[in-house]
Amino acid sequence: MRKMNISKCLVGIAVLLAAPLLVSAQQVETHIGKVTGHADTGRQLYFRYCWGCHGFHGTGTGENWIPTGGFPDTPNLNIQPRNFVAATFKCRSTPTGTLPTDQDLYNSLVRGLTMSNMPSWITLTNQNRADLVAFIKTFSDRWKTDKPGPELSVPAEPALTVQSIQHGKELFTKLECWKCHGPEGRGDGPSASTLTDSNDEPIRPYNFAAGSRFKCGTTNHDLYKIFMTGLDGTPMPSFADVIKPEDAWDLVHYLRTLQVYHKSPELALWEGTKEGAEIVKAQKVRGTPTGSGVNQ
Amino acid sequence: MRKKHRNLLLAVVVVITSSMITSARPSGGTISGKITYEGTPAKQKPIDMSKEPTCAKQYTEPPTTETVVTGPNNALDNVVVYISAGAPDEAAPSKAAVFTQKGCRYMPHVLAFQVNQELNVLNDDQTSHNIHPLAKINREWNKSQPPGAPPIVDKYDKAEMIPVKCNIHPWMHGTFAVLKNSHYAISSGDGGFTLPNLPPGKYTVTAFHESYGDQSQEVTITGSETKTVSFTFKAKPY
Numbered sequence A: 001m002r003k004m005n006i007s008k009c010l011v012g013i014a015v016l017l018a019a020p021l022l023v024s025a026q027q028v029e030t031h032i033g034k035v036t037g038h039a040d041t042g043r044q045l046y047f048r049y050c051w052g053c054h055g056f057h058g059t060g061t062g063e064n065w066i067p068t069g070g071f072p073d074t075p076n077l078n079i080q081p082r083n084f085v086a087a088t089f090k091c092r093s094t095p096t097g098t099l100p101t102d103q104d105l106y107n108s109l110v111r112g113l114t115m116s117n118m119p120s121w122i123t124l125t126n127q128n129r130a131d132l133v134a135f136i137k138t139f140s141d142r143w144k145t146d147k148p149g150p151e152l153s154v155p156a157e158p159a160l161t162v163q164s165i166q167h168g169k170e171l172f173t174k175l176e177c178w179k180c181h182g183p184e185g186r187g188d189g190p191s192a193s194t195l196t197d198s199n200d201e202p203i204r205p206y207n208f209a210a211g212s213r214f215k216c217g218t219t220n221h222d223l224y225k226i227f228m229t230g231l232d233g234t235p236m237p238s239f240a241d242v243i244k245p246e247d248a249w250d251l252v253h254y255l256r257t258l259q260v261y262h263k264s265p266e267l268a269l270w271e272g273t274k275e276g277a278e279i280v281k282a283q284k285v286r287g288t289p290t291g292s293g294v295n296q
Numbered sequence B: 001m002r003k004k005h006r007n008l009l010l011a012v013v014v015v016i017t018s019s020m021i022t023s024a025r026p027s028g029g030t031i032s033g034k035i036t037y038e039g040t041p042a043k044q045k046p047i048d049m050s051k052e053p054t055c056a057k058q059y060t061e062p063p064t065t066e067t068v069v070t071g072p073n074n075a076l077d078n079v080v081v082y083i084s085a086g087a088p089d090e091a092a093p094s095k096a097a098v099f100t101q102k103g104c105r106y107m108p109h110v111l112a113f114q115v116n117q118e119l120n121v122l123n124d125d126q127t128s129h130n131i132h133p134l135a136k137i138n139r140e141w142n143k144s145q146p147p148g149a150p151p152i153v154d155k156y157d158k159a160e161m162i163p164v165k166c167n168i169h170p171w172m173h174g175t176f177a178v179l180k181n182s183h184y185a186i187s188s189g190d191g192g193f194t195l196p197n198l199p200p201g202k203y204t205v206t207a208f209h210e211s212y213g214d215q216s217q218e219v220t221i222t223g224s225e226t227k228t229v230s231f232t233f234k235a236k237p238y
Helices: A002-026 A039-054 A102-111 A126-136 A162-174 A220-229 A245-258 A265-271 A274-283 B002-023
Strands: A029-032 A035-038 B029-039 B080-085 B097-102 B105-107 B110-114 B119-123 B129-133 B143-145 B152-154 B160-165 B173-179 B184-186 B192-198 B201-209 B213-221 B226-228 B231-235
Touching: A029 A102, A029 A126, A035 A039, A035 A126, A039 A126, A102 A126, A162 A245, A162 A265, A162 A274, A220 A245, A245 A265, A245 A274, A265 A274, B029 B201, B029 B213, B080 B110, B080 B173, B080 B192, B097 B110, B110 B184, B173 B184, B184 B192, B192 B201, B201 B231, B213 B226, B213 B231
Parallel strands: B029 B226, B029 B231, B097 B119, B110 B173
Antiparallel strands: A029 A035, B029 B192, B080 B184, B080 B201, B097 B105, B119 B152, B129 B143, B129 B160, B160 B173, B201 B213
């Protein structure tokens, strides 16, 4: 009889200890299309797939992450896994300084973040990802006090014209995108070497000439959102207050032509003009960073 | 150099007069004093603005960094002195706090304002800036402001000392001091500060410096006396 009481007591204590964790996790739900995500299921997935990098407490300091200088072989550019407690996210469809939508977080899981260690989680099911998003939202109280910002409205993309690309090129100069991204979009502008993220870690501006994927997507629509909302936690600011929607599409069209090794309708049209062909040819520098093997 | 002091003096006059207006109590106690440093502060280096000619040409001699600004007799400037406990939270004044980017520097270097007070960020330069206040308690945002763009209007709903930077011009650093009440001052010129119009009570006075952190002291005010409180920060050469 006494033995049973003790074991009952132990179970009771265990339930009491675990209760706050379970309750706080269960309250959060996400809605991705028709899928409803639950934080309690997401919790199990998190401690299987995510915590190695994002850490036990979601602070982005899991055992796979070694701080810069923490180990002799640590690369200089060591992007820290997202800190879910700070709740600052790069890829959003909401204004700078606001929380992302559930769909934004879900999309980041599907896509992964290029040029970082965050892979694409296409191997999981839609339900798994929705559950994970719900659990990620339990790490910060901001999800209780704040709402995601209003979603950026992206107008329909106008027809692609040479004038649009030329105007985008003017905007690239006028808005001083080149200060960081470089005059040819190679991520080598005058301020590039000094950039740090909000954790004071060095960070590199996007090099348009390398690869076809952007940090937050691959489509023109994604590119539009990237510079309008900014990438919070990085030096990339929001241009939503300073670029008109019609101008923004012109900039998108021009930025596509900076991807000189990625076939796109924009690049094809640009290379079809005399001006564009010369510019693209000049941008297609081959060789190594030290200059050896450069065709001159 | 003289111009900078005038600007700082102006800022302090504005701060003091605005706090007089908002509290609107004819009598009350005053806390005043001086902020000093001991040791050797970091030598302020001339800023190389050669990558930004439109800013560089505004100076005959390159301006220096402002992480530690000192005056004669070990005076320490740009210290925010405020009542951190003992005074009730106050509603924000209607006047906006103005933060100007001029000559690729922040005017003022340290801007103090109240919770929910309107903040206006202006760009007087012929170059784009991005305003990136690195808030931790409040939400962190980062906005581009090209020349001629309208002011960025914002407010913060929690008290916090927020470092501000421009990523395009890495030498641009400043501080937003978001405070809960109007009893604050920023030391300038001789390191002096005055917190007037304090009703009788027990207060915690805190002094915050962007490089040296903060210090607090307890002060009790009875009647309309003036209490002298001084803070000494330990300066580090690097």
